[in-house]
Amino acid sequence: MHRWLAAEQRDLRAAEQRDLRAAEQRDLRAAEQRDLRAAERRRPSGAPVAPRIPFVLADATDAPRIVALNPAAEACGLAIGETLADARARIGALEVRLAEPEADRKALLRLARWATRYTPSVALFREHSGSDGFFLDVTGATHLLGGEEAMLRDLARRLDAFDLPVRLAIAETPGTAWAVSHYARTPVTVVPAGAEGQALGPLPVEALRLLPETARTLRRLGFKRIRALQGQHRAPFAARFEKELLRRLDQAMGRTPEPLVLLTPPPVYVATRSLVEPITTEDAILAVADRLMQDLAPRLEADGAGARRLRLSLYRVDGGVERLDVAFSLPTQSPADVTRLMRLELERTARCLEAGFGFETLSLAVTVGERIETRQHTLATAPEESARARRSTALLDALRQRLGAASVRHLTPVASHWPSRNEMLTAAPSTAAAWSAARPARLRPPLILPRPEPAEVIALLPDGPPQRLRWRGKLFRLAHAEAPERIAPEWWRRKASEPTRDYVLVEDVAGRRFWLYREGIPGRETAAPRWFVHGVFA
Structure with a gap:
């Protein structure tokens, strides 16, 4: 069973904010949301419109029509x-000014x-519901606020502080909540569960969110109130009005579900805290965030889950909303980890x-969560691996x-045994599994030169271990050399100028180690093999 709240504000306006001078913007910062009031806001010059002066907004068409008006114009x-x-x-x-629907939409x-x-479950009015409100x-x-009536009073009080006259209604279905909020006599209404038909009966047929043509046809047929449609045989209406009328009636009565497009998917784990006094300092924000994560941690632990991404929403006194997002490489349940990244x-x-x-x-929501998988360690390696x-x-x-x-990158292994192509620089991974790459079968130097540099190598035999190395103008006397590792280029990428390489790891008498390779197989690919230094060890 769901309870839906519909908030309707008929005259929304945001475009006039662009005409305010910088000084006016500073003066009105405490009332940022007041730019949502359309027909009572301002003249084109920026001067306030007196409540007694009729003021309307008109659409920008060849034959302009009124799309919003203030009470003075309505009284006329x-x-x-x-x-x-x-x-x-x-x-x-x-007083007339052109309407700006796009600015109104952004303000809403x-x-x-x-x-x-x-x-967290909020959806804007869509389709034939108009663009003057939203569902909750x-x-x-x-x-959390002491019941439905207390929530409506709190919402109405805050919107009134923003100079936004609204009409609010709570009902079992979005259709009933919309109809009551738009056409009921009282501005704040709570429809008890199961009383949808009684609440809809005295309302006009337009309260069903019908197309204008459908509403006019119903009125011509004598159906002016929704009660006239209730209890009637459905077949004649289905033949005359296709599916729209019956679908809207069933949605309002709760017989047919009405899916809504939410602004953001509702998080599974969310904690909210309203403060007695507003806070502004960083330490106070972090303290509240820590308490919110402490509220979420037991629920995450009970489900065996952890937070990978979290969003901290900060609601200002003047109606603005600030958001802070943090992300983790591994799912976490620790308030200390969340506070550290929030800082x-x-x-x-x-x-x-x-x-x-x-x-x-302040509200803390887990936007991405993952199950925490248990791992089996040996007694000897578990502490060391966990700490690392x-x-x-x-x-x-x-x-x-x-x-x-995007600023943190690392080397990612590539499925290639050719040293110049087996790694690539990419953005840092979002998971710890991808962060730890598998080591190659043979040891590789931590520093691989961007381009192999030519070197002179002296060996006792053509295929014997190197004895002397001359590189960058210096002579190194070698003491040790490992068995060579032959690496051939991939055949599907191989070019005529790419010979086979024989890599060897050597160490000089001073302990310096180099990664060399001999280019070409003697007697088969080349008559005079050349040597190159491709990497060095620390």
């Missing part, structure tokens, strides 16, 4: 959908993201983080969080 008899020419003819002193999206402080799935969240993220984004008058609510793994992953996580994931 104007209505949404009326042509602007008729409105001007009736009212001489009419900001408001919907702010509403995630109540529940408040199932299991109302008790690095705060230091990295300190200049971009806008606290305003402070953050009043913790140090490696902690370093990798810190580098990625501080510098950005």
Whole structure:
């Protein structure tokens, strides 16, 4: 059983914010969301519109029509959908400005993201529902504020502080919540479970979110209220109106599910804390984040899972939302690990983080989680391997969080035995399994030269071990040499100028070790093989 909250704000506007001067933007920072009020906001010059002056917004078409109006214009008899020419003819002193739907949509999206402080499941009105509000799935969240009515009062109070007159409704289905929020007489309504039909009955048929043509046809047939449709035989309506009318009626009554497109998928693990006093300092934010992770840790441990990515949402007093994301190479349940990376993220984004008058609510959500797999170790190697793994992953996580994931790179093994092609530089992996690459069968130098450098080698026999090495103008007397390792180029990439290489690891009398190779097989590929230095050991 779900409970849906519909919030309707009919006159949204954001485009006028672009006309504000820098000083005005600083003065209005405490009321950032107030740019969502459309028909009561400002004149084109930026001066406030007096409440007693009729003010409308019109669409940019050849025959402009009113798309929003303030109470003064509504009191004069104007209505949404009326042509602007008729409105001007009736009212001489009419303030008009062009509507900007894209700016309104962005403003509504900001408001919907702010509403995630109540529940992570938020969806904008879509299809024929209009673009003036959003749905909240408040199932299991109302008790945090003392019940459904207390949540509605809190939401209404905060939106009123943003100068946003809204209509709110809670019901079992999104369709009923939308209908009641738009057409009920009271601005705040709670529809009890199972009372959808009673709540919908006195509402006009437009409350079913029908196409305008469908609503006009129903009215011509005498069906003006939803109660006139309830209890009627469905076959005539299905033949006349196809599936739209019955589908909308069934959705409102809960007979047919209505899938909604949420802004973000709801996380499985989320913890939220509302503060008595707003906070602004870094230490206070980290302290709350640590407590939130302590709330999540037992739930993660009970499910045998860990957090790979987390998002800390900070809700400002003025309605803005700031977000901090951290990522781990291995799933974690540790509050200390989360706090450590959150501190690095705060230091990295300190200049971009806008606290305003402070953050009043913080929410920590696990956006990516993984099951923590148990591993069997021997008693001798378990402590050493665990400590080494913790140090490696902690370093990798810190580098990625501080510098950005794209700035941390490492050498990744490639399926090729040719030394020049068996590694490539890529972005740091997001998993610890990919971070530890398998070692090759033979020892390789930690420093491989970008280009092999020519060298002179003296050996007692053509195939004997090297005795002297001259490289970069210096002579090295060699003391030891390993058996050669023959490496041929891949046949599918082989060129006529790529001969076989015989690699050998040598060490001089001073302990310096070099990785050499002889190019070409004597007597078969070349008459005078050449030597090159390809790498050195520390």
